Amino acid sequence: MNEWFTRLKERISSLWGSWQTAQKLMLGGIVLVAVVALVMLVVFSAAPSQVPLLSRPITDPQQLNDIAARLDQEGVSYTITGDSRILMDDQRTAQRMRSILTREDLIPSGTDPWELFDIERWTLTDFERNVNLRRSITRQLEQHITALSDVDAASVTIVMPERTLFSSDQNPVTASVILTPKPGSDIRENRAKIEGIEKLIRFAVEGLQAEHITITDPSGVTLNNFENLQGFDRLELTRRELAIVREQETQYRQAIVSALAEIFGPSRVQVVNINVDMDMGKRTEETEEFFPIITVPNNPRTPFDETEFVLSIPRSIERIRENYEGTGFNPQGPPGMEGQTPPAYRDLEGLVGRWNNEEDRVNHEVNSRRTMEEKSPTIERITASVAIDGTWRWTYNDRGEVELNPDGSILRTYAPVSADELAAARELVEHAIGFNQLRGDAVSVRHLQFDRSAQFQQEDERYRRQRQIQMIVLYVLLGIAVLLVSFIVFRLISREIERRRRLREEELARQHQAMREAALRSAEEESAEVEMSVEERARMELEEMAINVAREHPQDVAQLIRTWLAEE
Secondary structure, eight states, X not given: OHHHHHHHHHHHHHHHHHSOHHHHHHHHHHHHHHHHHHXXXXXXXXXXXXXXSSSSOOOOHHHHHHHHHHHHHHTOOEEEOTTSOEEESXXXXXXXXXXXXXXXXXXXXXXXXXXXXXXXXXXXXXXXXXXXXXXXXXHHHHHXXXXXXXXXXXXXXXXXXXXXXXXXXXXXXXXXXXEEEOTTOOTTTOHHHHHHHHHHHHHHSTTEEEEEEEEXXXXXXXXXXXXXXXXXXXHHHHHHHHHHHHHHHXXXXXXXXXXXXXXXXXXXXXXXXXXXXXXXXXXXXXXXXXXXXXXXXXXXXXXXXXXXXXXXXXXXXXXXXEEEEEOOOOOOOSXXXXXXXXXXXXXXXXXXXXXXXXXXXXXXXXXXXXXXXXXXXXXXXXXXXXXXXXEEEEOBOTTSOXXXXXXXXXXXXXXXXXXXXXXXXXXXXXXXXXXXXXXXXXXXXXXXXXXXXXXXXXXXXXXXXXXXXXXXXXXXXXXXXXXXXXXXXXXHHHHHHHHHHHHXXXXXXXXXXXXXXXXXXXXXXXXXXXXXXXXXXXHXXXXXXXXXXXXXXXXXXXXXXXXXXXXX
């Protein structure tokens, strides 16, 4: 063996050495492609695939739409392929949806329930096939029942007896199921759910009848014994009847409120009571109606009615006329013998009789219509009571201000509802509920004064807050006005003081200037030689310039002086 491997290795080495570079690259590419294909095969085979909901395509578009709508209602994810197959994400979801579709009779006809046994195994006996069939059906039923949202666990036992030659000797197929409901589930009292599970079991096992199915809970109580559920059915029926009555009363209540709220206001209308007596029994009424025969129909193009009709038309006429004159036939005996006619009738043989009979029979034809209808439920009587409040108005004085009570609340006056308004409201209520006097309906509309203490208290509190806000705003505005007036007065006084000070300074400047001019004139007059320094002459020129500027621009000079004073 080792020598064989050695020769194989040497041969491969010699072949590899004799190959060219292109051949080596081609071999490497083939090996690489094979490895990549193997890896992709492993990856894609390990990836989860979708599970078919049903084994066969759904050829009927309406059934496909119904099933898709039911799946959308359950909120599950699914995919519809091009060949009308429905694929689910996982097996558990598919089992649960198959159970729901079976319970609601949405499984298409022709679906094969034995798809598990489509593959033939030649090594199995008939007995083993039957055992495997029973085990597969049992396991599938348990999975379907457990997939229901109300079932926590299920145990199914199916007994399929051997087939006999005569059907009278054939034992029936039986099934027993133990259900463990989930906490909070109503499956014990819900007959529809139990019937759905029973139908699921009956459709899954061939030849199984409903009377041979027993469904119990872990405590041993039979759940599909519907005779014991008659009490629950009666309560459920009563609950539904009461729900219908409440719905009808709610509709009438809304009709009354909508009819009166827009007129009187929602807060002034109160439906005290409304009661609808309904007959939930089912009865059939047959009505036959006779009406005239129209001979000339109405022409809609004319402004008047041209209809002509007759009450009936003759269908057959029978007339009988019978006349008779002469004597009647008196029986006589054999020839040569006297008859047996009594003497009293024998005296009437010479008289002539007369008989006349007339009969006229006319059969008339009329139009008739026969109507048959079933009524359930029907309204027997409606009673309604409505209370309407009056109006409250605030009282104002001559100045348009709201008058207040001594305790600070608003003074109000009450205006009751008039009799005409009550009559109109009663008519509206009668039309809203379809009042029928022959049926015994009763409507009561009364004026009642509602208790509005809480509403008035809220209005008073709101009015007080509004008054407080108004007073605060008024005081703030007054304060602002006082500040503005004070500021304006202060500005006026300041300007007046400044003006007077400026006038006083100007007056002093004029006086100093006059004194200087007088001194200069006196010096000139005395011809006195006044020797001035350069600084004094410059100062005098500056003063003269300032005086001239002050005369020409007094406001600027005054502002300059104020600036100097502020700096000092």
